[in-house]
Amino acid sequence: MAKTTLHLEKFLPYRLSVVTNRISGALSRHYADRFGIGIPEWRVIANLGRHPGITANDVVEQSAMDKVTVSRAVAALESKGLLARKRDINDKRKSRLTLSAKGQAVHAEIAPLALGFERDLLTALSPDEVAQLERIIDKLNGKMDSL
Amino acid sequence: MAKTTLHLEKFLPYRLSVVTNRISGALSRHYADRFGIGIPEWRVIANLGRHPGITANDVVEQSAMDKVTVSRAVAALESKGLLARKRDINDKRKSRLTLSAKGQAVHAEIAPLALGFERDLLTALSPDEVAQLERIIDKLNGKMDSL
DNA sequence: TGAATTTAGTTTCAATTGTAACTAATATAC
DNA sequence: GTATATTAGTTACAATTGAAACTAAATTCA
Numbered sequence: 077m078a079k080t081t082l083h084l085e086k087f088l089p090y091r092l093s094v095v096t097n098r099i100s101g102a103l104s105r106h107y108a109d110r111f112g113i114g115i116p117e118w119r120v121i122a123n124l125g126r127h128p129g130i131t132a133n134d135v136v137e138q139s140a141m142d143k144v145t146v147s148r149a150v151a152a153l154e155s156k157g158l159l160a161r162k163r164d165i166n167d168k169r170k171s172r173l174t175l176s177a178k179g180q181a182v183h184a185e186i187a188p189l190a191l192g193f194e195r196d197l198l199t200a201l202s203p204d205e206v207a208q209l210e211r212i213i214d215k216l217n218g219k220m221d222s223l
Numbered sequence: 224m225a226k227t228t229l230h231l232e233k234f235l236p237y238r239l240s241v242v243t244n245r246i247s248g249a250l251s252r253h254y255a256d257r258f259g260i261g262i263p264e265w266r267v268i269a270n271l272g273r274h275p276g277i278t279a280n281d282v283v284e285q286s287a288m289d290k291v292t293v294s295r296a297v298a299a300l301e302s303k304g305l306l307a308r309k310r311d312i313n314d315k316r317k318s319r320l321t322l323s324a325k326g327q328a329v330h331a332e333i334a335p336l337a338l339g340f341e342r343d344l345l346t347a348l349s350p351d352e353v354a355q356l357e358r359i360i361d362k363l364n365g366k367m368d369s370l
Numbered sequence: 371t372g373a374a375t376t377t378a379g380t381t382t383c384a385a386t387t388g389t390a391a392c393t394a395a396t397a398t399a400c
Numbered sequence: 401g402t403a404t405a406t407t408a409g410t411t412a413c414a415a416t417t418g419a420a421a422c423t424a425a426a427t428t429c430a
Binding site: 085092094095099100123194198199201215 | 232236240242269270272337343
């Protein structure tokens with residue numbers, strides 16, 4: 077028998093949204109004030125830390141952020157001196173992005189902070205549950221792809 | 224051995240945020256255009272559909288939305304004639320909120336739509352996985368409470 | 371009681387956000 | 401080879417958002 081009444085407190089898209097926003101907010105509080113950096117900027121830094129020399133568009137594809145958001149985050153980081161752009165020789169539409177020394181320093185400070193937060197958060201779950209959650213997220217993403 | 228490098232594509236707070244935003248966005252597309260109603264307004268309607276006569280503050284507590292957001296959603300719904308406010312006799316700061324006939328009609332139309340979306344989404348998961356996801360969300364919320 | 375605090379809800383303001391329209395460069399098609 | 405379409409990225413604009421300050425009512429406490 078399918079549900080016919082909507083109980084918001086049982087509705088999964090809603091519950092997912094609430095808990096996720098709580099987590100993202102708590103995490104960003106760990107670094108936002110201290111480094112003057114917002115969520116999109118941090119995500120760009122994290123991507124560049126792992127993949128120096130990628131383009132803004134690569135960041136868009138890897139992060140599922142909007143391209144306007146990325147464009148602005150990149151501009152902000154550049155004006156703060158945290159990253160450098162270098163026009164691609166073969167394709168002048170693209171800019172290759174790299175963290176400056178200062179940007180790398182910020183990355184080196186925030187990354188362990190973020191990992192520590194994740195580790196702490198996941199103490200709430202057993203290793204099994206972490207694996208389950210990962211699999212579930214993959215499946216939900218697959219479903220969203222096909223939708 | 225704890226992780227020492229941040230892989231954004233493996234970082235759970237991040238993955239959770241991406242998949243959740245995809246889901247919320249897809250769901251709201253199901254009703255936003257058709258009913259001229261945004262996410263916060265819909266959440267207020269859903270709460271009132273289940274709990275007629277609650278106050279704006281009750282909605283805030285049950286939904287984890289910001290009180291400014293709720294205040295504006297209530298005002299918007301009132302001006303569209305979807306809900307009515309009645310000052311509480313015993314405490315004139317509060318307003319008791321109820322859906323109008325029109326508001327109930329909207330609720331009656333959107334609720335099955337939302338439930339259908341959820342049902343479709345959850346076909347991606349086995350019943351076991353749905354139960355696991357629910358338990359995991361509860362545990363993560365518990366962790367966030369204590370943080 | 372009457373002053374100080376708390377609570378419900380609103381308003382103001384500035385920041386963040388996404389859609390759409392745009393520029394500039396490259397790739398494709400004829 | 402030139403016209404057309406696509407791609408990278410930016411800008412303009414309008415809508416959404418939340419923090420902070422506010423009003424009005426109720427509660428606490430001295």
